[in-house]
Amino acid sequence: AQKVTQAQTEISVVEKEDVTLDCVYETRDTTYYLFWYKQPPSGELVFLIRRNSFDEQNEISGRYSWNFQKSTSSFNFTITASQVVDSAVYFCALIGYGGSQGNLIFGKGTKLSVKP
Amino acid sequence: DAGITQSPRHKVTETGTPVTLRCHQTENHRYMYWYRQDPGHGLRLIHYSYGVKDTDKGEVSDGYSVSRSKTEDFLLTLESATSSQTSVYFCAISADADNSPLHFGNGTRLTVT
Numbered sequence: 001a002q003k004v005t006q007a008q009t010e011i012s013v014v015e016k017e018d019v020t021l022d023c024v025y026e027t028r029d030t031t032y033y034l035f036w037y038k039q040p041p042s043g044e045l046v047f048l049i050r051r052n053s054f055d056e057q058n059e060i061s062g063r064y065s066w067n068f069q070k071s072t073s074s075f076n077f078t079i080t081a082s083q084v085v086d087s088a089v090y091f092c093a094l095i096g097y098g099g100s101q102g103n104l105i106f107g108k109g110t111k112l113s114v115k116p
Numbered sequence: 117d118a119g120i121t122q123s124p125r126h127k128v129t130e131t132g133t134p135v136t137l138r139c140h141q142t143e144n145h146r147y148m149y150w151y152r153q154d155p156g157h158g159l160r161l162i163h164y165s166y167g168v169k170d171t172d173k174g175e176v177s178d179g180y181s182v183s184r185s186k187t188e189d190f191l192l193t194l195e196s197a198t199s200s201q202t203s204v205y206f207c208a209i210s211a212d213a214d215n216s217p218l219h220f221g222n223g224t225r226l227t228v229t
Binding site: 035037043044045046047050091104106107108109 | 156157158159160161204206208217218219220222223
């Protein structure tokens with residue numbers, strides 16, 4: 001069975017702090033895809049990144065970076081120099097290659113609050 | 117932004133009444149999905165579609181039905197709404213099976229009294 005665990009339910013930081021959101025996954029598939037989504041207070045869900053299981057290179061996009069480690073089944077998300085606009089719920093998700101679309105599994109989300 | 121429109125955005129209805137939520141896309145994507153979002157549960161898949169008239173059940177399909185008569189429209193129907201179906205409903209689309217990310221609509225907040 002596939003599973004995504006976001007152990008941090010809520011995180012609160014002060015602006016300009018760095019913060020890491022943890023995502024640990026379980027899957028028996030050798031090929032799979034991992035995603036991060038952002039849900040700001042306005043409620044929409046915004047796609048942030050997709051990573052396939054064969055690409056373990058870390059990725060950086062501005063203040064955002066992602067650390068994918070197959071050895072620990074983790075796909076962690078770091079925000080550097082956090083800003084108030086980063087306040088949101090962040091979801092990690094997983095799907096196995098060739099799996100039914102019903103197999104896209106979301107974690108329960110981490111609520112990040114960035115205070116000025 | 118992906119062209120996804122959900123209607124209505126908000127709805128209040130009474131227990132036992134039928135409710136239909138609509139999702140309309142302008143991206144011509146093959147796959148469409150209905151999720152519900154509840155506190156403590158994250159996002160859970162209700163039904164999805166992999167083509168016109170091709171649908172399948174998700175994790176929490178009981179009490180819901182769907183229809184897709186055109187590529188651009190995916191309807192979610194609650195045949196007889198119950199209070200446990202009070203939730204925020206999101207429609208999503210994707211271009212292919214597993215490689216493409218989902219793009220979500222803005223959600224429909226449904227309250228069943």
